[in-house]
Amino acid sequence: xxxxxxxxxxxxxxxxxxxxxxxxxxxxxxxxxxxxxxxxxxxxxxxxxxxxxxxxxxxxxxxxxxxxxxxxxxxxxxxxxxxxxxxxxxxxxxxxxxxxxxxxxxxxxxxxxxxxxxxxxxxxxxxxxxxxxxxxxxxxxxxxxxxxxxxxxxxxxxxxxxxxxxxxxxxxxxxxxxxxxxxxxxxxxxxxxxxxxxxxxxxxxxxxxxxxxxxxxxxxxxxxxxxxxxxxxxxxxxxxxxxxxxxxxxxxxxxxxxxxxxxxxxxxxxxxxxxxxxxxxxxxxxxxxxxxxxxxxxxxxxxxxxxxxxxxxxxxxxxxxxxxxxxxxxxxxxxxxxxxxxxxxxxxxxx
Amino acid sequence: xxxxxxxxxxxxxxxxxxxxxxxxxxxxxxxxxxxxxxxxxxxxxxxxxxxxxxxxxxxxxxxxxxxxxxxxxxxxxxxxxxxxxxxxxxxxxxxxxxxxxxxxxxxxxxxxxxxxxxxxxxxxxxxxxxxxxxxxxxxxxxxxxxxxxxxxxxxxxxxxxxxxxxxxxxxxxxxxxxxxxxxxxxxxxxxxxxxxxxxxxxxxxxxxxxxxxxxxxxxxxxxxxxxxxxxxxxxxxxxxxxxxxxxxxxxxxxxxxxxxxxxxxxxxxxxxxxxxxxxxxxxxxxxxxxxxxxxxxxxxxxxxxxxxxxxxxxxxxxxxxxxxxxxxxxxxxxxxxxxxxxxxxxxxxxx
DNA sequence: CTTTAGCACTCAGAGATGTAGAGTGCTAAA
DNA sequence: TTTAGCACTCTACATCTCTGAGTGCTAAAG
Numbered sequence: 205x206x207x208x209x210x211x212x213x214x215x216x217x218x219x220x221x222x223x224x225x226x227x228x229x230x231x232x233x234x235x236x237x238x239x240x241x242x243x244x245x246x247x248x249x250x251x252x253x254x255x256x257x258x259x260x261x262x263x264x265x266x267x268x269x270x271x272x273x274x275x276x277x278x279x280x281x282x283x284x285x286x287x288x289x290x291x292x293x294x295x296x297x298x299x300x301x302x303x304x305x306x307x308x309x310x311x312x313x314x315x316x317x318x319x320x321x322x323x324x325x326x327x328x329x330x331x332x333x334x335x336x337x338x339x340x341x342x343x344x345x346x347x348x349x350x351x352x353x354x355x356x357x358x359x360x361x362x363x364x365x366x367x368x369x370x371x372x373x374x375x376x377x378x379x380x381x382x383x384x385x386x387x388x389x390x391x392x393x394x395x396x397x398x399x400x401x402x403x404x405x406x407x408x409x410x411x412x413x414x415x416x417x418x419x420x421x422x423x424x425x426x427x428x429x430x431x432x433x434x435x436x437x438x439x440x441x442x443x444x445x446x447x448x449x450x451x452x453x454x455x456x457x458x459x460x461x462x463x464x465x466x467x468x469x470x471x472x473x474x475x476x477x478x479x480x481x482x483x484x485x486x487x488x489x490x491x492x493x494x495x496x497x498x499x500x501x502x503x504x505x506x507x508x509x510x511x512x513x514x515x516x517x518x519x520x521x522x523x524x525x526x527x528x529x530x531x532x533x534x535x536x537x538x539x540x541x542x543x544x545x546x547x548x549x550x551x552x553x554x555x
Numbered sequence: 556x557x558x559x560x561x562x563x564x565x566x567x568x569x570x571x572x573x574x575x576x577x578x579x580x581x582x583x584x585x586x587x588x589x590x591x592x593x594x595x596x597x598x599x600x601x602x603x604x605x606x607x608x609x610x611x612x613x614x615x616x617x618x619x620x621x622x623x624x625x626x627x628x629x630x631x632x633x634x635x636x637x638x639x640x641x642x643x644x645x646x647x648x649x650x651x652x653x654x655x656x657x658x659x660x661x662x663x664x665x666x667x668x669x670x671x672x673x674x675x676x677x678x679x680x681x682x683x684x685x686x687x688x689x690x691x692x693x694x695x696x697x698x699x700x701x702x703x704x705x706x707x708x709x710x711x712x713x714x715x716x717x718x719x720x721x722x723x724x725x726x727x728x729x730x731x732x733x734x735x736x737x738x739x740x741x742x743x744x745x746x747x748x749x750x751x752x753x754x755x756x757x758x759x760x761x762x763x764x765x766x767x768x769x770x771x772x773x774x775x776x777x778x779x780x781x782x783x784x785x786x787x788x789x790x791x792x793x794x795x796x797x798x799x800x801x802x803x804x805x806x807x808x809x810x811x812x813x814x815x816x817x818x819x820x821x822x823x824x825x826x827x828x829x830x831x832x833x834x835x836x837x838x839x840x841x842x843x844x845x846x847x848x849x850x851x852x853x854x855x856x857x858x859x860x861x862x863x864x865x866x867x868x869x870x871x872x873x874x875x876x877x878x879x880x881x882x883x884x885x886x887x888x889x890x891x892x893x894x895x896x897x898x899x900x901x902x903x904x905x906x
Numbered sequence: 907c908t909t910t911a912g913c914a915c916t917c918a919g920a921g922a923t924g925t926a927g928a929g930t931g932c933t934a935a936a
Numbered sequence: 937t938t939t940a941g942c943a944c945t946c947t948a949c950a951t952c953t954c955t956g957a958g959t960g961c962t963a964a965a966g
Contacts, residue, residue, distance in 0.1 A: 228928095228929090230928070230929055230930090231929075231930080232928085232929080242938075242939090243938070243939050243940080244929095244939095245931095245938075245939055245940070245941095246937085246938060246939070248929090248930070248931075249931090249938090251930095252930090252931080262929095262930090263947095264945085264946060264947070265929080265930065265931095265944090265945050265946055265947095266927090266928065266929050266930065266944090266945050266946040266947070267928080267929070267930090267946080267947080268928080268929065268930090304777075340698075341698065343694075343696050343704075343706075345694050345706060347691075347692065347708060353694075353706065353708065353714050355694075355696060355704065355706055355716060357698060357704065357718070361718055362718075363704050363716045363717070363718050364716075365706060365714045365715075365716050366714070367708070367712055367713075367714050426655075439815070440815060441792055441793065441811070441815055442792065442808065442811035442812045442814070442815040442816075445804055445807070445808045445811065445812075446808075451804060453796055453802060453804075456796070457793065457796045457797075460792070460793035460796065461793045461796075463793070464790070464791060464792055464793040465793075579958090581957070581958055581959090582958075582959080583957085583958080593909075593910090594909070594910050594911080595910095595958095596909075596910055596911070596912095596960095597908085597909055597910070599958090599959070599960075600908095600909090600960090602959095603959090603960080613958095613959090614918090615916085615917060615918065616915085616916050616917055616918095616958080616959065616960095617915085617916050617917045617918070617956090617957065617958050617959065618917080618918075618957080618958070618959090619957085619958065619959090
């Protein structure tokens with residue numbers, strides 16, 4: 205992109221002005237604001253050029269200019285300054301990061317809710333396991349003559365349990381037998397490797413504990429499926445309504461519907477590096493997002509899993525501020541997961 | 556309430572008409588619709604009476620009448636026919652009830668989402684434990700020289716777990732000791748009975764396993780707190796936007812904000828009997844709900860716990876249909892919990 | 907006493923009209 | 937290349953009118 209310095213400056217001023225006011229920007233206000241000492245007329249001809257290049261759009265003839273998605277893109281890539289978080293902001297973020305790590309799902313959801321509150325945009329949160337998950341160990345705990353608890357732990361250190369009540373009685377010895385059988389046969393297998401075939405063979409070997417094997421293993425399958433499925437959590441959908449671009453229901457309703465019905469998690473590509481990812485308008489895959497933007501960051505959960513957290517809003521968002529906040533928060537989450545105890549983080553973020 | 560038969564009939568027709576069309580009802584359309592052969596003029600004077608009694612309201616002089624909350628209340632209490640679910644509806648409801656019982660929280664949430672889809676209203680779901688919950692048993696599972704899993708089971712048969720990693724090593728024997736200590740000292744206690752005092756005393760008795768006791772017990776406390784706290788799940792908030800009364804943002808935004816920020820669960824009184832509860836407009840405690848109605852039903856989870864599921868919508872809702880659906884669904888959930896396996900329910904619901 | 911027809915009255919909503927203001931593009935001069 | 941000037945365009949807002957639905961009241965009829 206070979207834009208003259210002046211064009212760059214003008215584009216940048218327009219975008220930042222528009223991000224703040226949400227109203228089309230006219231040549232006059234630019235001439236007044238910008239450090240460049242030229243008349244509105246000059247700005248006008250530059251703006252006409254920028255529009256011809258596709259970086260600006262005009263809602264109608266007598267309105268000012270509005271950035272196009274490509275305009276935002278070039279702004280994000282080349283023009284935008286890094287935003288330095290203020291001390292208050294880091295403080296708030298650190299406070300928000302003071303959460304206890306319980307169930308993984310809970311943390312994910314909680315993180316989303318917090319981010320939504322902090323940014324005043326709807327948020328989404330999901331996890332992504334890089335590799336295939338397997339069961340590391342089974343434990344069966346007898347609680348009653350006809351009931352026991354299955355405890356399953358994956359190689360990613362996630363623990364799930366279920367209470368099972370049986371129609372028939374059960375001896376401690378049986379349960380022991382079953383337990384060792386499970387641990388020798390079904391550990392270290394991915395979802396694909398647990399075939400009905402294998403289950404049948406093992407069941408026969410188990411003798412009287414026949415039905416129990418399939419009971420436990422199908423719970424294991426459920427767990428693995430659940431973990432690979434990456435359900436996506438959304439929070440703060442109502443935040444949309446506070447932004448001027450969603451004052452009309454025609455604009456707000458489709459997006460809200462999309463977000464509240466579980467959006468397809470495949471549509472959010474995992475940011476590869478640790479830097480936040482920005483998807484502007486039509487860069488989004490999902491139709492419902494074509495008029496909106498997504499900013500997201502990823503964090504390390506440990507054990508080969510990553511989490512993604514992001515916000516959805518109008519294309520007119522303060523990308524600089526949002527990426528700064530999100531990546532700080534994501535970093536904080538990584539720390540949190542790495543050492544369960546959050547370290548003092550009074551330091552400012554250094555780019 | 557001593558309303559003449561004719562007044563009752565007129566009120567009923569007005570309400571049902573309004574529920575269908577969402578538009579103020581005029582005397583003419585009533586005269587045409589209703590089975591009573593009187594002229595619009597007569598209807599008018601009756602309507603004037605009904606308005607004076609507080610059952611109808613007039614948006615403005617030249618509009619028709621609209622039911623007041625009291626009008627709905629009398630309709631719900633006295634005038635409304637029981638709605639008989641159609642075969643398709645029972646079918647759909649039964650299909651929706653074909654869900655697997657995993658984690659309790661999951662079922663609660665799932666039920667809410669399903670109800671929202673079926674009714675096209677936002678839904679909420681929560682649980683309520685009648686009595687105090689206690690821990691029934693502890694299990695500690697060693698997974699590594701420096702890590703173990705805490706498994707806790709409540710007297711309400713809820714099982715929760717957590718993986719704990721320690722800075723120091725740990726022997727199997729220590730864990731055994733700890734386990735028996737926990738089971739003898741901390742079972743059967745309510746949240747209030749687990750005092751810091753008790754923890755300190757027991758910790759000393761534990762000797763070297765000092766810190767571990769408090770680790771496990773504080774997890775137990777977390778679990779108990781979590782269960783007593785009744786977090787409320789909401790789903791399908793965006794459904795609001797499809798109803799005419801929420802076309803304007805001033806009406807929709809406060810309610811959506813209320814629902815998406817976690818509403819206070821105390822504001823939803825537990826329906827005492829098994830019949831659905833209806834709260835019309837100002838009958839609601841929460842300010843945000845004063846212009847809306849809530850219909851809810853409760854179901855039996857077992858072990859002294861009940862679940863509540865309900866929908867939120869405009870006061871103009873088809874209460875007959877909603878109560879029928881909700882109570883059918885709630886009954887289904889009760890069955891589901893009672894026997895984990897849903898029985899054939901091809902029968903229609905008998906009042 | 908109740909019901910009905912007739913009639914004047916009220917008021918929201920849809921259209922039409924006018925105006926103000928912001929912003930533009932073009933042209934010609936600096 | 938930049939700038940001032942100017943005619944032009946178009947939205948937003950306010951005002952106005954008109955229409956139609958629905959009412960309440962009154963007086964006559966059952």
